[in-house]
Amino acid sequence: xxxxxxxxxxxxxxxxxxxxxxxxxxxxxxxxxxxxxxxxxxxxxxxxxxxxxxxxxxxxxxxxxxxxxx
Numbered sequence: 001x002x003x004x005x006x007x008x009x010x011x012x013x014x015x016x017x018x019x020x021x022x023x024x025x026x027x028x029x030x031x032x033x034x035x036x037x038x039x040x041x042x043x044x045x046x047x048x049x050x051x052x053x054x055x056x057x058x059x060x061x062x063x064x065x066x067x068x069x070x
Contacts, residue, residue, distance in 0.1 A: 006065060012057070015064040016046055022067055032059045 007015075019028055020043070029038035034056050036049040050057045 006068065007061060010064075012050060012060075013043065013047055015060060016043055016050070019060065019064055019067060028063075031063055032056065034059075 023031065025037055025041040029041075034049070034053075036046040036056075050060055
């Protein structure tokens, strides 16, 4: 049985790493304007912020879905 959820099995860290590889920090900050992407960005600080900020995580997940559906 396969899940119809395209995010099934994809960790937030994997999402963030793939988005960073595709867009870089500047590109991420333009697409999702949050400080963790524009002010001293790192994977770890971004994960910490996104895990406790549902609206920002939803934007990142949406951007990831756009990236993988192309």
